[in-house]
Amino acid sequence: MKPAILAVDDEPSVLESYCVALEDDYRIIPASDGKSALELLEANNIDLVLLDIMMPKMDGIETLRRMKKADPDVDVIMVTVKKDVESVVTCMKLGARDYISKPFQIEELLHTIERELEAGALRKENRFLRSEMQGRSEEKKMVSCSPCMQHISDTIAKVAPQDSTVLITGETGTGKELVALEIHRRSLRSAHPLCIVNCAAIPSELIESELFGHERGAFTSAYRKAIGKFEMAHGGTILLDEITALPLEAQSRLLRVLQERSIQRVGSTKAIPVDVRVVAITNIDLKTAVSQSRFREDLYYRLNVLPIEVPPLRERKEDIPLLVKHFLDRFNKKAGKHVEGLSPEALKCFMAYDWPGNVRELENLLERLVVLAERSLIPQESLPVDILSEEVFQMRGPLKKAVQKFEQRYIGAILEKTRGNRGKTADLLGIHRSTLADKIQQLGLGESNA
Structure with missing residues (x-):
């Protein structure tokens, strides 16, 4: 427009x-x-x-x-x-x-x-970036007590004051962006913009314009000159999330920017100096991407100056109680609830589960549990079946006891979901209502789910 x-x-x-x-x-x-x-x-x-x-x-x-x-x-x-x-x-x-x-x-x-x-566009973008950074800093922070995350924190303290490029790797949902935010917050550039670019969310034909800007008339809809993210981040930090989504041609231009510390807007031959620290994030093994010719090897070495690998949640389960408290505090405020925590049985299930979606999966589940909670403590019966079944797999003992334990958790969870409606519960379980009544009595579910 x-x-x-x-x-x-x-x-x-x-x-x-x-x-x-x-x-x-x-x-x-x-x-x-x-x-x-x-x-x-x-x-x-x-x-x-x-x-x-x-x-x-x-x-x-x-x-x-x-x-x-x-x-x-x-x-x-x-x-x-x-x-x-x-x-x-x-x-x-x-x-x-x-x-x-x-x-x-x-x-x-x-x-x-x-x-x-x-x-004016640059001022507006800088106002937005600063407010966004402030909002992210207030809402998102690193919460941990595990030795491996303490090592990450120590590494951040060492690399933050430097201007070298940082490459943050790790599985989806581990908190890679939080590490990047912490690096910027502790850096000498913290008073300047932090510009976040999700490379996977930008169409390939627009990515160069988004990163480096364009001159008026550079393409059909270019009614005016536009500033790219690198210019917006001048003096600060640019965070390139999902860096492997960059097309090879854009990777070449990014490599030149890292080498020459200047950019050229699309449709221009003029070099514009930029003072920007680059932090790249990926959940893909870049060495594999290089071997498959999906990522430039020379760009990989330019980015991999200061590597930081964020461990998955299953390797730092001692962080789970702290994360649970952190997210419960946030979602209680958001939903106007007063959930105090998880029951001991529910927390045991959390500790037994491997969290394939990592901290993001934990965060999303806790938001759902807080919204649906009717008690001050979230009971084990409110947990999803996949988390409940994980505890069963951790059990040792006779098969009959394990089956009984699973039935107790599973039927209890369905009763919780239907708010104790036995007719609906029987339909969902595919059993007769009288069979459900017998199971409820046998498993001791009658008092809490009558």
Whole structure:
């Protein structure tokens, strides 16, 4: 979509000039006075305002003051007939970004607009990145007590102050992004943007534009120059998640960026220096990807300067009680619940389970359990069958006892799911209601699930 420019001037001929000069590249929204300009600003998503200073009734200075009160982030270029230094200084103090003088040259107007839109987009993106980083830092943090995660924390402390490239590997859901966030938070770049790019979520034909930006006219929908993620992250860190999803051509360009510390926007030959630390994340064995010609070997060595492998949850089960408390606290606040924890039997099941989805699986399950919880302690019967069955596989003893234990857990879980409705439970189990009644009595489920 074309950028929207609110053009404010009491002279119809000036508004007509704006439309003729700018309508090919921009969507022009005209306003003939300050009052209508304020109404249009509120009703539309405006990218830039061209505001005349000398207007009757409400002049440009007062209009600017009210615009900034309504939307402090709105970008405004002042337009003046004469270079009244005092008025220009007043406007700049009120938050105007630039000014041009009438009569203006079309090239000067276009250049000023393009420059300000580019700078405005960068400011907006930086505001978003900082707020996102703050939100992630408050909500997500590393929670652990295991020796292997303490080793990870010690490694982070060593690599964070450096500028070398980091490659974080590990299974899906292990917390690789948290490690990357912690590296940025502890780095000397923490006051600058952290730009996160999910390489797998961007269409291959757009990935280079997303990373390196593009010039106006570089392709059909490129109505204006766009800043890429590397420029947005200037001075900070760029996190390339699922790095193996990058097409080979984009891998070549990334390799050049790492070598030369500069980027070229799509459609340009100009090299733009960038000061960015690169942190890459993958859940795929890059050596295998290299051997299969899916990933460049030279790029692999460029990325693998400081490798960090995050262990799966099954190798650090001592972290599970801490993670359970952490997630219960978060989801209690979110759902307005007061779940105190897991019953001893439920926690035993958690400790026996191998968590193939790692911490993410644990997090998602606890959110579900908190939302559905009706007691202060989550009972074993509320757990999914796959977690319950894991405990059965850990048992030792006669087959009859193991079968009885499984039936107790399984039937109890179905009763919990149906809120004690025996008719529905019998249907789900595929047994007669009288058979269910006998099982409930035999297994001692009658009191809690009657």
